[in-house]
Amino acid sequence: MRDPARAADLLDWYDRHARDLPWRVGPRARAAGIRPDPYRVWLSEIMLQQTTVPAVKPYFEAFTTRWPTVSDLAAAEDADVMAAWAGLGYYARARNLLKCARVVAAEHGGVFPQGLEGLLSLPGVGPYTAGAVAAIAFDIPATVVDGNVERVMARLHAEHTPLPQAKPILTEMAAALTPQERPGCYAQAVMDLGATICSPRNPACGLCPWRSACAAWEAGTMAELPKKAPKKRKPTRLGIAYLVRRVDGAWLLERRPDKGLLGGMLGWPGSEWGEAPEEAPPIAAEWKALNTEARHTFTHFHLRLTVKTALVPMDRPPERGEFVEAEDFDPKDLPTVMRKAYDLARSG
Known part of the structure; x- marks a missing residue:
């Protein structure tokens, strides 16, 4: 069941505390009618997979300066893109980045498909990225769940099932809170909440707009969540x-x-x-x-x-x-x- 009051509380917080990020159209700009560029949303989400915001910022700015549109990226030489990606890690992302850009340019006229099904058909675009682009770029009420959102949901509901087994449970919880109104801002708001307030260590619960509804805060178990299965020793x-x-x-x-x-x-x-x-x-x-x-x-x-x-x-x-x-x-x-x-x- 949707909970519009809880979503509204978070959106009110986001309107006042949204992070200023180079790929983001902030809440004031969106209210003024400025729409996010799907290319920039997609590019940032690919770069942010398993990588931190501070690490991604200079790469994102360099890429969008050199290749300002998806068609520009599609026309780039493979070696140039791989060199520009060097140091960002997880290099399969860079190969899929080029494949996806070329499909969008060749098969979609340089325009990203708006629906989840169309986005999922693109190379290197999985459920998370498709949901993020659908929500942020096109205001489709798609459920967006990254590590920050998993942490917020686990604490909000005091869910003690360890990750990764808990992923489907946490996704259902996130889906139940995703609003029909302003889903793009909401997706970014819940990620911001996890990144800045509901942080892995020492969460700032006193500043959290969801504190009164948080089961982990009530039980004092914030630091224990989300639970994680023991890591295997790396060879x-x-x-x-x-x-x-x-x-x-x-x-x-x-x-x-x-x-x-x-x-x-x-x-x-x-x-x-x-x-x-x-x-x-x-x-x-x-x-x-x-x-x-x-x-x-x-x-x-x-x-x-x-x-x-x-x-x-x-x-x-x-x-x-x-x-x-x-x-x-x-x-x-x-x-x-x-x-x-x-x-x-x-x-x-």
Whole structure:
């Protein structure tokens, strides 16, 4: 059952405390008739998946400056987009970003479909992203549930079922509160509430517009929720990264396969990642192993890379990869783990 009074309380709070975000049309602007750009809503939601708002802001601003419309992004070179994404992580998102932009440009005339069904048909758009774009961009009363919303719902209802098992329960709770009026503002309001008030640690319950209705606040169990199932211990994989420079300053790089981790990204030639990596040098050289490893943590495992460096003459061809001239090389175009290896090589 819908609860318009509770939604109204939250919207009243949002009208006064909405965050100022580069992809957002705030409540005053929306009241004045300014509508959100579906492209900017979609782009921000893809970038924000498993990434923080402070980390996303400069990437979003760089992308929308360089590619201001979805058609501009659709026409971009893959390598340029992957380089612009470097450092944001979860690189499958960048590949799907391009696929989606090209479908919207080619099959929808550069206009995002408005309904949930049409949005879900786009590459890389799942239920959460479709709901967010439908609600925020088109004011469709779709249920939008991210980590912030899950936390708010778990506390509001004192739901102790651990995540991820609790996801369907929390989604039903969120759906029951989603209003028919101003659903786009409401979706952003409940996310703002979780991000700024109902925070993971030390929630500011005294400032919460839903405090009087919050079962966890009444029971004093806010800090315990949401419950989470124990995390499995992440395994550690080993690998080798080969950083070779030519005497003229060019660096040897290779583009990783489209599928898999760091798919489509430029990086250092290396070995497979596993328990006992085998040597796989990309060029004949005298290799020097650094004393310090490049370490990085992915979603499902820790990675430790032995970094080996070498200097080669101009006339020595690589067995794989290509040399990139010094003036064309920018370490910011590399994914984070590859930049870590580069920083070690430069300092070592």
